Amino acid sequence: MISRDDITRAAQRIAPHIRRTPVIDVHVGGVALPVTLKLELLQHSGSFKARGAFNTLLQTTVGAGGVATASGGNHGAAVAYASRHLGYSAKIFIPEIASPAKVARIASYGAEIVQKGENYNAALALCDGWIAESGAAGVHAYDAEPTLEGQGTLGREIEDQAPGLDTLLVAVGGGGLIGGIAAWYQSGIKIVGVEPVTCNTLHAAMAAGERVPVKASGLATDSLGATTVGKLMFEIAKHHIAEVVLVTDDDIRDAQRRLWREMQLVSEPGGAAAFAALLSGAYRPEKDERVGLVVCGANTSFDVFGPLLS
Numbered sequence: 001m002i003s004r005d006d007i008t009r010a011a012q013r014i015a016p017h018i019r020r021t022p023v024i025d026v027h028v029g030g031v032a033l034p035v036t037l038k039l040e041l042l043q044h045s046g047s048f049k050a051r052g053a054f055n056t057l058l059q060t061t062v063g064a065g066g067v068a069t070a071s072g073g074n075h076g077a078a079v080a081y082a083s084r085h086l087g088y089s090a091k092i093f094i095p096e097i098a099s100p101a102k103v104a105r106i107a108s109y110g111a112e113i114v115q116k117g118e119n120y121n122a123a124l125a126l127c128d129g130w131i132a133e134s135g136a137a138g139v140h141a142y143d144a145e146p147t148l149e150g151q152g153t154l155g156r157e158i159e160d161q162a163p164g165l166d167t168l169l170v171a172v173g174g175g176g177l178i179g180g181i182a183a184w185y186q187s188g189i190k191i192v193g194v195e196p197v198t199c200n201t202l203h204a205a206m207a208a209g210e211r212v213p214v215k216a217s218g219l220a221t222d223s224l225g226a227t228t229v230g231k232l233m234f235e236i237a238k239h240h241i242a243e244v245v246l247v248t249d250d251d252i253r254d255a256q257r258r259l260w261r262e263m264q265l266v267s268e269p270g271g272a273a274a275f276a277a278l279l280s281g282a283y284r285p286e287k288d289e290r291v292g293l294v295v296c297g298a299n300t301s302f303d304v305f306g307p308l309l310s
Helices: 004-017 049-057 074-086 100-108 120-134 145-161 176-185 201-208 231-240 249-263 269-280 302-309
Strands: 023-026 035-039 067-070 090-094 112-115 167-171 190-196 243-247 291-295
Touching: 004 049, 004 145, 004 176, 023 249, 035 145, 049 074, 049 145, 067 074, 067 120, 074 090, 074 100, 090 100, 090 120, 100 112, 112 120, 145 176, 145 231, 145 291, 167 176, 167 269, 176 190, 176 231, 190 201, 190 269, 201 231, 201 243, 243 269, 249 269, 249 302, 269 291
Parallel strands: 035 291, 067 090, 090 112, 167 190, 167 291, 190 243
Antiparallel strands: 023 035
């Protein structure tokens, strides 16, 4: 299992290449104490994914085949950004459901894009075939130790910035972010996963006691739409994740609106999911409970986000 020492080394490794994103305290109706928001949507490439991408590539020998990855969007943008930053070519495989905003973000970093397949798993199969053929260096979106260690640096940062937290709410897709964060905290605080009702991979796995496939759909599919959680993170989850709560698409839209209207933050649906859990009551803190949450992604477009403002 990934250790705090592994994550500390990852933090030292990637420090020259990432942003130390801020935290802010806000008041949420029905919650007695201020809530701490970790604004990871301000990270390079628009999400936390840059941490795992850099931690992987800085330990990888990249040859003539360059770098390749499969992604729902945010991971692809992070790998494209990190590859350009480190001087590598990148080929990003994304499914047909990827949002145009994320496709544009990937393209802006100069990566080659292959947009085929109905979901992440289909894109991953195409990517794996290309890696076998070309010898490209692969970067897994969530189920690899360097990825989890990189995402775990976010937990390390939060502990330094907000040491008094009792509970941290984290959105879940494939589980790389919450797995890395839980590996850092080692049950030192309560880690709560947040998933859309329609993309409930970790909730289903925890209920079954094993990883089970789900059919992902809904508003946040492009970032939280993995069909199963990762093997590595599930082992961490069984020991260090307290519970998983579910939110609806309407809950997520409301959280996006509130983040904008009250804090002028533009969050994509997956990025707003943890905040939605508090606003909707899916997670109800105790009176004296200090709660934090991660606002983890900003990759949306005004065409999509603008109508939420009306």
